[in-house]
Amino acid sequence: MTGSRIEWVRSSCRLLAAIGDEFDRSKPFDGLRIGTGIHLEPKTVALLLVLSRGGAEVVSTGNLNTTQQDAVDYLRGHGIAVVGGPTSDEEQHGRHLREVLDAEPQLLLDNGGDLFLGWLEQPYEGLLGGTEETTSGRMRLAPLRDRIRRPLLVINDSPIKQFAENRHAVGQSVLESFLRITNRSTNGRRVVVFGYGACGKGVAANFRNAYADVAVVEVDPVARLEALLDGFRVPDRDHALRAADVVITVTGARDVVTAADLAFFAHGVVLANAGHFPFEIDVRGLERAHGVESREESADGIATLRLADGRHIHVLTGGHMVNLAGPHPLGNSIESMDLGFALQARCLEAVARGRIGPEACVVPVPADIDASVAEAYVRAAGPGA
Numbered sequence: 001m002t003g004s005r006i007e008w009v010r011s012s013c014r015l016l017a018a019i020g021d022e023f024d025r026s027k028p029f030d031g032l033r034i035g036t037g038i039h040l041e042p043k044t045v046a047l048l049l050v051l052s053r054g055g056a057e058v059v060s061t062g063n064l065n066t067t068q069q070d071a072v073d074y075l076r077g078h079g080i081a082v083v084g085g086p087t088s089d090e091e092q093h094g095r096h097l098r099e100v101l102d103a104e105p106q107l108l109l110d111n112g113g114d115l116f117l118g119w120l121e122q123p124y125e126g127l128l129g130g131t132e133e134t135t136s137g138r139m140r141l142a143p144l145r146d147r148i149r150r151p152l153l154v155i156n157d158s159p160i161k162q163f164a165e166n167r168h169a170v171g172q173s174v175l176e177s178f179l180r181i182t183n184r185s186t187n188g189r190r191v192v193v194f195g196y197g198a199c200g201k202g203v204a205a206n207f208r209n210a211y212a213d214v215a216v217v218e219v220d221p222v223a224r225l226e227a228l229l230d231g232f233r234v235p236d237r238d239h240a241l242r243a244a245d246v247v248i249t250v251t252g253a254r255d256v257v258t259a260a261d262l263a264f265f266a267h268g269v270v271l272a273n274a275g276h277f278p279f280e281i282d283v284r285g286l287e288r289a290h291g292v293e294s295r296e297e298s299a300d301g302i303a304t305l306r307l308a309d310g311r312h313i314h315v316l317t318g319g320h321m322v323n324l325a326g327p328h329p330l331g332n333s334i335e336s337m338d339l340g341f342a343l344q345a346r347c348l349e350a351v352a353r354g355r356i357g358p359e360a361c362v363v364p365v366p367a368d369i370d371a372s373v374a375e376a377y378v379r380a381a382g383p384g385a
């Protein structure tokens with residue numbers, strides 16, 4: 001990652017830039033320390049720098065496996081304290097999180113619940129509250145409301161995050177990743193999307209817009225009906241797999257595609273996962289299945305399984321999130337992250353200013369913050385938007 005990409009991202013985050021200009025004057029975080037445990041990559045760099053412009057002393061560390069050294073260097077060069085660097089070592093990561101908490105931040109920006117759980121293990125005076133970015137963090141923290149007893153706003157539960165990132169941005173970036181990794185066209189290709197939630201809707205729509213022939217497989221009859229009314233075919237699972245050129249899972253569920261499906265796959269099928277965890281496609285099970293003779297890396301981000309009967313099955317990015325794990329991943333669009341991080345900045349500001357009471361513990365973003373961020377985005381789009 002070069003410095004220029006970080007500059008490109010910063011200059012493209014229009015909402016964050018405007019909030020930063022405002023924070024230069026209003027200083028909502030003056031005298032406060034904000035502890036963060038979120039991926040350190042160009043888009044989070046833009047967010048952390050805006051918090052710093054608001055007067056915060058930011059003490060940050062990354063998440064497991066995702067920290068980018070250039071982002072760390074850039075932050076340090078701009079006066080942000082970063083604990084540690086890239087690591088895949090869970091114990092080391094745990095020590096980094098502890099070090100962030102040892103600084104006793106008054107606000108926490110959490111991603112997965114680790115910081116708030118760490119605070120509950122060793123509570124300190126002065127924590128005002130904070131934010132949690134993800135659904136998985138919300139699920140860990142919600143049962144602990146009685147012990148947290150502070151404002152804690154969950155960004156993922158904002159409708160803006162649901163449609164801007166999960167639907168539009170994931171759909172676009174999964175299509176972009178398929179094109180970038182395979183360099184194959186989508187025209188007329190039979191694509192099967194497993195899951196028609198927020199993300200699946202975007203993936204299905206983007207591939208259809210790229211002239212693919214898209215079918216949806218859903219376990220929920222209501223979501224299946226919605227897919228049908230949206231104009232997608234909704235064949236039975238086995239029928240869909242037999243006809244598929246490309247299979248994309250985006251469900252959040254385990255073992256959506258397994259070795260038991262090998263019998264159905266056509267020669268040359270491409271399998272990709274866009275769900276959070278790499279267990280939607282049981283890649284190891286497929287590799288070890290009876291009839292699989294060999295596995296080879298056929299191109300960067302593509303593994304090919306050769307079957308004894310002559311068929312080839314291609315798996316993208318080892319079954320990890322195809323839009324984040326492949327060669328030169330860019331992730332979701334800057335605009336979608338700008339929206340999500342504008343929600344972060346406004347939520348932290350509201351907690352810092354005492355505008356949110358302790359009863360708002362592990363709850364969605366307040367409606368007035370959603371409205372103000374939405375208005376700012378539409379305004380920035382210009383009068384003809």
Ligand SMILES: NC(=O)c1ccc[n+]([C@@H]2O[C@H](COP(=O)([O-])OP(=O)(O)OC[C@H]3O[C@@H](n4cnc5c(N)ncnc54)[C@H](O)[C@@H]3O)[C@@H](O)[C@H]2O)c1
Nearest residue numbers: 195196197198199217218219220250251252253274275276
């Ligand atoms: N790649 C990314 O950048 C990115 C971004 C956001 C979320 N995600 C992940 O994508 C996944 C889906 O997120 P979402 O917001 O769409 O979730 P969602 O809960 O809105 O939708 C999931 C859908 O999958 C369906 N489903 C579950 N098991 C299934 C199965 N075995 N076969 C077919 N359908 C099945 C459910 O009925 C549901 O309709 C999650 O793992 C989420 O964390 C990825």
